Amino acid sequence: MVVKIKDLKIEYCIGGESFAVLDIPSWEVNEHEQVAISGPSGSGKSTLLNVIAGLLPSKKGSVQICGRELAGTGEAERDHFRAENVAYIFQTFNLLQGYTALENVLLGATFSSQKTDRGQAKKLLERVGLKSRLRHYPSEMSIGEQQRVAIARALVKKPGLILADEPTGSLDPHHAGEVIRLLREACSENGCALVTVSHEASIVASFDIRVDFLKLNRACDMAGGGQ
Numbered sequence: 001m002v003v004k005i006k007d008l009k010i011e012y013c014i015g016g017e018s019f020a021v022l023d024i025p026s027w028e029v030n031e032h033e034q035v036a037i038s039g040p041s042g043s044g045k046s047t048l049l050n051v052i053a054g055l056l057p058s059k060k061g062s063v064q065i066c067g068r069e070l071a072g073t074g075e076a077e078r079d080h081f082r083a084e085n086v087a088y089i090f091q092t093f094n095l096l097q098g099y100t101a102l103e104n105v106l107l108g109a110t111f112s113s114q115k116t117d118r119g120q121a122k123k124l125l126e127r128v129g130l131k132s133r134l135r136h137y138p139s140e141m142s143i144g145e146q147q148r149v150a151i152a153r154a155l156v157k158k159p160g161l162i163l164a165d166e167p168t169g170s171l172d173p174h175h176a177g178e179v180i181r182l183l184r185e186a187c188s189e190n191g192c193a194l195v196t197v198s199h200e201a202s203i204v205a206s207f208d209i210r211v212d213f214l215k216l217n218r219a220c221d222m223a224g225g226g227q
């Protein structure tokens with residue numbers, strides 16, 4: 001099991017008042033599975049990915065990722081866990097501005113125990129259509145190109161699990177389809193599981209396993225359907 005969640009509850013406290021963002025009784029993702037999550041804005045999808053990546057601590061319930069219990073662990077332990085096991089394609093990319101496309105991809109594996117492979121990084125950038133952008137800095141690339149660099153950076157790490165938050169949000173339909181195909185192909189080749197969040201119906205429909213977040217997350221009822 002790559003993801004095994006039980007009785008996960010996350011609350012945010014605003015102005016002294018706490019409100020539930022996540023209440024997930026049970027959810028599992030098996031090895032090699034590719035899952036698309038869809039749901040309205042504000043329903044807690046990014047929060048769930050943050051918990052799975054170990055960026056956000058969960059105090060209640062159990063969150064087992066790649067066989068490891070994250071609930072109750074400290075930040076340093078979760079950082080190490082993430083470096084080895086999870087690649088996260090953020091909605092806002094989080095590219096390092098002072099580094100070129102190629103360097104950003106190489107940096108994707110920096111903190112894992114894997115050897116960084118320059119040839120592989122170049123090949124991945126080529127596969128996402130950025131062969132001629134290796135030496136470009138993020139500020140010299142379009143948003144769509146930056147998003148493809150972020151995807152190549154996730155793939156270079158060969159993790160057990162890739163999390164992708166709206167990975168095609170800034171791409172035109174042609175590139176969106178290509179990027180999802182590439183992501184899914186690379187996950188199959190490397191035997192890693194993929195959990196992607198998307199609001200694009202055609203992207204979600206291309207996945208065999210689809211999760212309606214409003215049904216998965218009980219806190220959405222209390223929040224008025226995540227509006």
Ligand code: ADP
Pocket residue numbers: 012013014021039040041042043044045046047048
């Ligand atoms: P989604 O990704 O589905 O759009 P998010 O997970 O980003 O939703 O956010 C879920 C809810 O939690 C939203 O109502 C948002 O305003 C709130 N939220 C997100 N991050 C924080 C935070 N750090 N502090 C307080 N509330 C937050």
Ligand code: MG
Pocket residue numbers: 045046047091165
């Ligand atoms: Mg989000």
